[in-house]
Amino acid sequence: WLDKSRLRLIAGGAASHDSTAYDRAVVSPGIDPATPLVQNFIRRRIDMIGELELAYEACKCPIIGITGTNGKTTTTGLIEAMFQGAGRNPIAGGNLGPAFSAIVRDSAAADVAVIEISSFQLERIRAFRADIAVWLNFAPDHLDRYNSLEEYRAAKLRIFENQTANDHAILHADEEIPGVIANKLTFSARTERGDFCHRDGWIHFRGERVLEMASTQLTGLHNAENLMASMAVGIAWGLTPSECVPGLRTYRPLAHRNETVGQVRGVRFINDSKATNPSSVAMALESQSAPVILIAGGKEKGFEFSSIHPLIRSKVKAAVLIGEMAARMKEEWTPLTACHRAETLAEAVACAQALAVAGDIVLLSPGTSSFDMFKNFGDRGDQFRALITALTQQNQQHTL
Numbered sequence: 001w002l003d004k005s006r007l008r009l010i011a012g013g014a015a016s017h018d019s020t021a022y023d024r025a026v027v028s029p030g031i032d033p034a035t036p037l038v039q040n041f042i043r044r045r046i047d048m049i050g051e052l053e054l055a056y057e058a059c060k061c062p063i064i065g066i067t068g069t070n071g072k073t074t075t076t077g078l079i080e081a082m083f084q085g086a087g088r089n090p091i092a093g094g095n096l097g098p099a100f101s102a103i104v105r106d107s108a109a110a111d112v113a114v115i116e117i118s119s120f121q122l123e124r125i126r127a128f129r130a131d132i133a134v135w136l137n138f139a140p141d142h143l144d145r146y147n148s149l150e151e152y153r154a155a156k157l158r159i160f161e162n163q164t165a166n167d168h169a170i171l172h173a174d175e176e177i178p179g180v181i182a183n184k185l186t187f188s189a190r191t192e193r194g195d196f197c198h199r200d201g202w203i204h205f206r207g208e209r210v211l212e213m214a215s216t217q218l219t220g221l222h223n224a225e226n227l228m229a230s231m232a233v234g235i236a237w238g239l240t241p242s243e244c245v246p247g248l249r250t251y252r253p254l255a256h257r258n259e260t261v262g263q264v265r266g267v268r269f270i271n272d273s274k275a276t277n278p279s280s281v282a283m284a285l286e287s288q289s290a291p292v293i294l295i296a297g298g299k300e301k302g303f304e305f306s307s308i309h310p311l312i313r314s315k316v317k318a319a320v321l322i323g324e325m326a327a328r329m330k331e332e333w334t335p336l337t338a339c340h341r342a343e344t345l346a347e348a349v350a351c352a353q354a355l356a357v358a359g360d361i362v363l364l365s366p367g368t369s370s371f372d373m374f375k376n377f378g379d380r381g382d383q384f385r386a387l388i389t390a391l392t393q394q395n396q397q398h399t400l
Contacts, residue, residue, distance in 0.1 A: 015040075022046050026054050029095075029120035032145055050124035052117065055100035060108040061091075063129070064233055067117045067159050068136025068172075070280045071226045073097070074218075075136060076116040078230040078251050083112065085247020086239055090114050095121060112237070119155035120145070129162040132236050134170040134229050135177055139279030143302035168236035170229050185236055187228035189221040196228035203228055210241040216249050220258065220287040256381035258284055262388040264395045266358025269388045272365040273381030277301075282308045284365040291317040291360045293352040295345075298323040298368040298380075305332055305367065312336045318355045320348045324372045345373070345380070349387045 010018050016036035025041045025048045032038070041048055056063070066075050073096045080092040093103045094116035107113055115130075119142065122128075138153055146152040160169060163182040171177050173186035173194030187196035197204050203211040203224060210231065213224060227248055234244035253259065256273040263269065272284045276298075285292065285308070294316045303325075305312075309332075312319070318338040321329045322345060330339045340355075342348035352362045364384045366377075374380040 019044075024049065026051060027124060029118060029123070033123070048124065049126065050121055051099060051101050052115075052121040053125050053128050055104045056125075056128040058101075058104045058107070059113060060104075061110045062112050062131040064112055064114045064132045064134065064237075065117045065130030065159055066094075066115065066134040066136065066229075067119070067122070067156050068134070069139040069141050069277060070283065071136045071222060071229075072116045072118075073254060073274075074223065074257065075134065075226045075229050076114055077254065078226060078248055079114045079233050081251040082230055082234055082239075082244050082247040083114070083237075085245075085250060086234070086243040088112065117159060119152055122155050122158040125158055125162075127162060129164075130159060130167070132168045132170065132233055133159045133163060133182065134233060135159070135172060135175070136225070136229055137172055137279070138175060139277055140303055141277040141279075141301075144299075170232040170236065172225070183236070185232040187225060187232055189224040189228065194228075196232060198224045198228070203231065205231065205235070205241055208241075211245055211248065217252055220283065222283040222287075256377060258287060259381075261385045262392045264353070264388070264391050266360075267353070267356040268361050269384075269391075270361060270363045270365075271381045271384050271388075272363060273370070273377045273384060275365040275367055276369045276377060278303055278305050278308050278367050281365045281367040282311055284363060285311045285315045288315060288361055288363065291315075293317055293356050293360055293362045294319045295322065295348045295352055295362065295364045295384075296367045297321040297326045297329055298366045298370050299372040300324040300328075301368050303368060305329065308367075309333075309336055317360065318352075320351045320355075322348050322373065323366075323368070325368055329367075345383055346387055349384070349391070353391065 025046050027050050066072050080090050083090040088111045090112050091103045091106050091110040092114040094100050095118040100115050142152055160180050165181050167182040169180045169182040169184050171184055171186050173188040186194035188194040189198040195206055201213050202209045231244045256271055259271045261269050261271045275281050275284055292315050312333055313336040316337045319333055320340045320342050322342050326341050333339050340351050342351050356362055370377050370380040
């Protein structure tokens with residue numbers, strides 16, 4: 001295919017030392033700017049943009065951009081479903097869906113593009129502007145790429161830098177977000193200081209009940225905030241609350257996000273493999289009312305887990321630890337709960353099953369990324385689901 005297109009493929013070490021003159025380079029957001037490949041282009045002062053900027057140049061419809069440490073994919077899906085339920089024609093993609101550059105060809109026929117945006121994608125924007133920009137939350141993450149939390153936060157804040165006073169910003173009410181000049185709508189499930197709040201199982205908009213959580217397929221305060229942010233987008237767009245509700249009620253949770261994958265002898269197994277930072281583990285633990293056997297650990301990303309120590313102490317009956325971070329997590333958590341190490345996920349599941357009794361929950365919520373042992377968080381979650389499916393089948397055979 002490359003030969004037929006008269007394209008040249010330069011791979012491996014040759015790419016890092018290529019001296020060809022180019023008019024422009026488009027950098028994949030997954031490539032760290034510190035790599036020799038990118039540094040080669042920087043040294044030669046070749047014009048360089050990211051995939052997000054490239055797609056923006058070709059986009060023919062308004063854009064809703066969603067960023068934040070946790071909840072981006074769920075909120076992007078909720079907003080897409082909300083617009084569909086209201087009879088609009090959205091296109092959706094970005095960080096964890098089809099790339100913006102892959103769906104932008106359909107933008108001329110779309111009412112709006114709903115784009116999940118990571119800090120990596122925002123690093124190289126120039127003119128990119130979201131008509132509605134959503135800031136869900138901020139928590140420590142990606143410290144294997146950024147030198148500090150401040151650098152990580154600054155990358156995310158770029159989502160607002162090109163907005164005008166005619167645009168809209170959807171903001172978490174409990175966070176200080178500097179320099180936003182767009183029209184603001186705010187939300188919080190933990191306080192009542194936002195335009196949207198959560199009370200008595202209902203989402204309220206400026207004091208009025210607008211959506212009962214039990215009428216949706218989502219649970220937990222973190223998902224209440226994802227729903228609030230989505231409704232705020234709808235209001236900013238011009239929808240009424242009643243127009244927002246039907247699509248939000250039909251949305252189904254995505255895999256690997258607090259997903260129950262089986263029950264064996266009264267023990268419920270939950271796959272939260274998407275939990276790749278401490279704050280997402282906190283959200284998962286806060287959602288549980290039964291004792292938890294926690295399977296955690298993975299790639300060393302420089303995280304501190306002190307913020308979730310109270311939850312480990314109060315919610316976690318025992319922890320089974322895997323991956324590069326297992327030794328450090330065991331040292332930190334041993335004063336808080338019983339800790340066990342496992343070399344493989346299968347060994348971790350077997351250990352957790354042996355520790356659990358009827359009424360307990362075995363929760364895979366790793367708290368860091370998966371690349372030390374798996375292809376990605378989806379592969380990790382799929383392997384966990386397969387192990388629990390096998391356990392379920394074995395249990396059924398024993399009871400026949």
